[in-house]
Amino acid sequence: MKTHMNIRVLLLALSIVGISLLHYLTPLHLHYLHDIFQRLYYLPIILAAIWFGLRGGLTCSLAVSVAYAPHILFQWGGELTLEMEKYLEIVLYNIVGAVTGLLAQRERERSIELQKTAEGLEQSYKKLQEQSEQLIEIEKNLRSAEKLSTLGEMAAVLAHEIRNPLGSIRGTAEILKDDYRPGDAKYEFIDIQIRETERLNRVVEDFLRMARPLPTETVRCRVQAELETVVMLVSNDARERGVTLVLDTPSTDVVVNGNGEKLRQAFLNIAINSLQATPAGGRLTISTVLSRVDEAAAMCEIKFCDTGKGIDRESLPRIFEPFYTTKPDGTGLGLAITRKIIEGHGGTLNVESLVGLGTTVLVRLPVLPTEENL
Numbered sequence: 001m002k003t004h005m006n007i008r009v010l011l012l013a014l015s016i017v018g019i020s021l022l023h024y025l026t027p028l029h030l031h032y033l034h035d036i037f038q039r040l041y042y043l044p045i046i047l048a049a050i051w052f053g054l055r056g057g058l059t060c061s062l063a064v065s066v067a068y069a070p071h072i073l074f075q076w077g078g079e080l081t082l083e084m085e086k087y088l089e090i091v092l093y094n095i096v097g098a099v100t101g102l103l104a105q106r107e108r109e110r111s112i113e114l115q116k117t118a119e120g121l122e123q124s125y126k127k128l129q130e131q132s133e134q135l136i137e138i139e140k141n142l143r144s145a146e147k148l149s150t151l152g153e154m155a156a157v158l159a160h161e162i163r164n165p166l167g168s169i170r171g172t173a174e175i176l177k178d179d180y181r182p183g184d185a186k187y188e189f190i191d192i193q194i195r196e197t198e199r200l201n202r203v204v205e206d207f208l209r210m211a212r213p214l215p216t217e218t219v220r221c222r223v224q225a226e227l228e229t230v231v232m233l234v235s236n237d238a239r240e241r242g243v244t245l246v247l248d249t250p251s252t253d254v255v256v257n258g259n260g261e262k263l264r265q266a267f268l269n270i271a272i273n274s275l276q277a278t279p280a281g282g283r284l285t286i287s288t289v290l291s292r293v294d295e296a297a298a299m300c301e302i303k304f305c306d307t308g309k310g311i312d313r314e315s316l317p318r319i320f321e322p323f324y325t326t327k328p329d330g331t332g333l334g335l336a337i338t339r340k341i342i343e344g345h346g347g348t349l350n351v352e353s354l355v356g357l358g359t360t361v362l363v364r365l366p367v368l369p370t371e372e373n374l
């Protein structure tokens with residue numbers, strides 16, 4: 001850009017010097033040639049005005065005036081009345097430089113403004129395009145959510161219908177089992193049949209529990225008491241696995257409005273997952289803290305922190321999906337049900353994990369504004 005400008009300045013300077021030399025070196029009796037040279041000066045003046053605007057045009061016309069004036073004064077005699085036409089030409093040089101410069105400058109400013117408007121328009125167009133793409137995406141999601149909810153309702157009906165024949169299969173299998181002794185191949189087969197039926201029944205029950213809406217009636221629940229029950233329920237499992245179980249809760253009661261049984265089930269699902277993921281020698285710490293949101297509201301944060309195998313980045317967003325499991329005998333409904341319960345209580349459920357180091361599940365529940373809580 002800078003070299004481009006320098007070349008233009010050099011070109012203008014050379015043309016002024018060249019035309020001036022033609023004036024100074026051409027004998028005066030060839031006045032028709034002088035007339036031509038006189039007009040040639042307009043070339044650099046107009047070019048300077050177009051290239052550099054008002055300042056460029058005026059600077060060039062002044063430079064031409066300075067270069068041309070000694071030629072009138074010393075070679076033509078400088079008589080004002082005789083050389084009037086030449087003096088007027090100098091005035092004209094400056095007028096042309098100024099006017100052309102001004103016009104070129106205005107034109108340039110206008111084209112910059114137009115360019116800015118065009119850019120603005122392009123940006124608005126892009127924004128509009130993005131928004132319309134978003135709208136299409138939202139519409140697509142809505143459609144698939146609609147389909148999913150219909151599918152969910154159908155699946156719930158189906159699950160309900162499966163439970164009854166399952167009960168009959170199990171019952172008859174148990175009757176058949178009585179005819180054989182342990183060790184008999186058929187006894188083992190029927191045992192497998194019963195176990196698999198039970199597993200199927202568990203899947204269906206879990207599924208129905210998830211599809212069923214949460215009961216609206218809620219009572220005051222003590223978070224610590226629910227957690228103590230959960231710890232008691234899993235302590236045996238933890239001991240067998242060689243995992244240390246620690247419960248760290250505040251001494252004052254944290255009370256939430258909710259369904260104790262459901263909350264217990266949610267906490268139990270999380271604790272079982274942690275125990276299943278933690279190898280012997282590991283640790284599961286369940287802790288509770290009360291965090292104030294503002295003057296009138298507080299949240300209870302319940303953290304399940306394990307030193308298990310962790311969850312990789314690709315799997316983390318999928319763990320809440322129904323039927324997502326990495327366990328051979330898992331149903332993949334545990335966390336889906338847990339999230340439904342927690343969100344049904346106005347809370348949130350978040351999971352952070354580092355592969356090889358462990359997983360932290362954070363449950364946040366709004367607490368009742370009791371004196372102890374606030």
Ligand SMILES: Nc1ncnc2c1ncn2[C@@H]1O[C@H](COP(=O)(O)OP(=O)(O)OP(=O)(O)O)[C@@H](O)[C@H]1O
Nearest residue numbers: 273274277310319325326330331332333334335359
């Ligand atoms: N604490 C954890 N550490 C490592 N992985 C976990 C943890 N909690 C959940 N996961 C992963 O998330 C998946 C889904 O968990 P979820 O509880 O929904 O189903 P599941 O435990 O596989 O089966 P189930 O229905 O019997 O609970 C698990 O299979 C496991 O891969």
Ligand SMILES: [Mg+2]
Nearest residue numbers: 269273334335
């Ligand atoms: Mg689970």
